[in-house]
Amino acid sequence: MNIRQIISDLQDYYWLAYQGFLGMFRRPFYWQDTVEQMDYAGAGSFFIMGLVSLFVGMALSLQLAAELAVLGLKMYIGKVVGITIIREVGPVTAALVFTGRVGAGMASELGSMMIGNQVDSLRVFGVDPIKKLVTPRLIASLLMLPALTILGDALALFGAWYIAVYVSNQSGYVFWSSVRGVLDFQNVFSGAVKPFMFGFLIATISCYAGFTTRGGATGLRTSTTNAVVSSIIMIIISDFVLTRILLYVLGYKT
Amino acid sequence: MIRFEKVTFGYNTRRILNELSLTIEDGEKMAILGGSGEGKTTILKLIVGLIRPDSGAILIDGEDITGKSEDELNDIRRKFSIVFQQGALFDSLSVKENVAFCLREYAHMTEAQIDEKVRELLRLVDVEPAISLMPDELSGGMHRRVAIARALAVAKPKMMLYDEATAGLDPVNSDNICRLIVELSKTGMGHIMVTHKVVDALKVAERFVFLEGGKPIFDGNADALLQSTHPHIMVFVDELRYRPAAGS
Numbered sequence: 001m002n003i004r005q006i007i008s009d010l011q012d013y014y015w016l017a018y019q020g021f022l023g024m025f026r027r028p029f030y031w032q033d034t035v036e037q038m039d040y041a042g043a044g045s046f047f048i049m050g051l052v053s054l055f056v057g058m059a060l061s062l063q064l065a066a067e068l069a070v071l072g073l074k075m076y077i078g079k080v081v082g083i084t085i086i087r088e089v090g091p092v093t094a095a096l097v098f099t100g101r102v103g104a105g106m107a108s109e110l111g112s113m114m115i116g117n118q119v120d121s122l123r124v125f126g127v128d129p130i131k132k133l134v135t136p137r138l139i140a141s142l143l144m145l146p147a148l149t150i151l152g153d154a155l156a157l158f159g160a161w162y163i164a165v166y167v168s169n170q171s172g173y174v175f176w177s178s179v180r181g182v183l184d185f186q187n188v189f190s191g192a193v194k195p196f197m198f199g200f201l202i203a204t205i206s207c208y209a210g211f212t213t214r215g216g217a218t219g220l221r222t223s224t225t226n227a228v229v230s231s232i233i234m235i236i237i238s239d240f241v242l243t244r245i246l247l248y249v250l251g252y253k254t
Numbered sequence: 255m256i257r258f259e260k261v262t263f264g265y266n267t268r269r270i271l272n273e274l275s276l277t278i279e280d281g282e283k284m285a286i287l288g289g290s291g292e293g294k295t296t297i298l299k300l301i302v303g304l305i306r307p308d309s310g311a312i313l314i315d316g317e318d319i320t321g322k323s324e325d326e327l328n329d330i331r332r333k334f335s336i337v338f339q340q341g342a343l344f345d346s347l348s349v350k351e352n353v354a355f356c357l358r359e360y361a362h363m364t365e366a367q368i369d370e371k372v373r374e375l376l377r378l379v380d381v382e383p384a385i386s387l388m389p390d391e392l393s394g395g396m397h398r399r400v401a402i403a404r405a406l407a408v409a410k411p412k413m414m415l416y417d418e419a420t421a422g423l424d425p426v427n428s429d430n431i432c433r434l435i436v437e438l439s440k441t442g443m444g445h446i447m448v449t450h451k452v453v454d455a456l457k458v459a460e461r462f463v464f465l466e467g468g469k470p471i472f473d474g475n476a477d478a479l480l481q482s483t484h485p486h487i488m489v490f491v492d493e494l495r496y497r498p499a500a501g502s
Binding site: 112117118120121124125126127128 | 299302304324328331332334335336338339340342343344345355356359360408
């Protein structure tokens with residue numbers, strides 16, 4: 001792939017992301033499609049998101065308990081786990097699970113529609129495919145990923161509490177009061193901003209990958225892989241950038 | 255009237271159409287023939303502005319569409335209706351919802367009117383009993399019929415474009431689709447059928463264009479097509495005459 005192609009692809013991606021975002025404020029509004037996408041992305045992802053978050057919280061609690069025990073600081077499990085989950089691990093875990101389930105689904109569904117001329121059919125019927133297909137998926141991701149992140153955070157904290165109390169023999173009261181202590185504006189704000197950015201990236205990257213599908217089954221495989229890999233890379237990079245910005249904005253010294 | 259003036263189109267380095275010039279009159283019943291990858295489907299996509307030519311002009315009723323925006327193209331597209339290869343039905347919608355799609359988008363009809371119109375269109379193509387089925391529950395022939403019904407729901411197109419409408423169908427279903435196309439054309443609506451099956455083309459068209467190397471190598475009526483001595487065309491036409499040797 002040459003430089004010109006990369007620039008051209010980036011330009012097409014920005015255009016799709018821009019038009020998809022703008023579609024939220026322009027008629028016609030495809031409410032039914034939006035609700036269907038929210039159901040698929042939100043309710044459909046709840047179980048897997050909960051399961052993954054629960055075990056991530058449990059593993060994190062185990063790891064920290066082992067290290068903090070050496071230092072004689074096991075009573076700080078709640079505080080450290082709380083900060084880690086709310087600010088960093090919760091949003092990133094939710095975004096990665098969302099990419100695997102919802103992003104891959106978006107890319108393969110739109111890719112299949114491209115191959116089957118369904119997107120061309122929409123254009124012939126005078127329907128803007130970006131408004132009809134991208135905007136509802138973007139809205140669903142922007143609303144559902146933050147919601148899933150909050151639920152995931154809660155379940156991860158529950159898993160961490162279970163390990164702290166029943167494996168590390170810590171007080172549940174101390175654990176929850178430590179967690180409550182870290183639920184200040186800075187930490188909650190840091191954790192709440194990221195899912196919106198991740199949701200935007202996952203939806204736009206996946207829809208772009210779907211729309212650029214060419215060929216048959218191999219093309220579909222390539223676009224789905226591209227969607228997942230590109231989304232994961234962008235989540236990790238943007239997480240670092242956002243963390244840097246948020247720490248600066250919120251007045252933390254690093 | 256559709257007019258192609260020295261239209262060139264290619265994907266990456268592969269040239270599909272090479273300075274193609276072609277005029278198609280309103281109401282004409284035409285078939286575009288040729289092998290795979292000769293640019294038959296490309297011509298249909300160029301007519302409705304789904305792709306843009308690399309060079310040359312495409313005039314629809316005297317208006318060059320090559321530089322038009324997507325919004326401007328929507329007015330041009332209303333003059334046509336296209337049935338894509340394999341039907342291109344929306345697989346998340348039922349047969350009824352597929353046919354009702356355009357009616358819901360534009361027609362501002364009540365639910366009862368939409369239901370009545372959908373049934374009328376499905377009756378026309380003889381698949382009304384399938385109204386509540388999903389696309390993956392339809393046979394190949396039913397799939398195409400529903401796609402034709404959906405294309406007719408667009409408005410009153412002056413020309414129907416069929417992209418390999420009989421591809422993958424058994425001879426009985428192919429024949430039924432061809433009959434349906436002929437029946438629909440009796441309303442005065444023209445059609446362009448893209449196919450590689452000469453037998454189907456002969457059933458629906460009066461004018462035949464044969465593409466090779468991105469250019470027409472034949473443009474004429476059925477008699478001239480059958481008598482053509484061009485080796486490439488003869489291969490296609492010979493399919494009609496083929497009979498296995500006795501005892502084989």
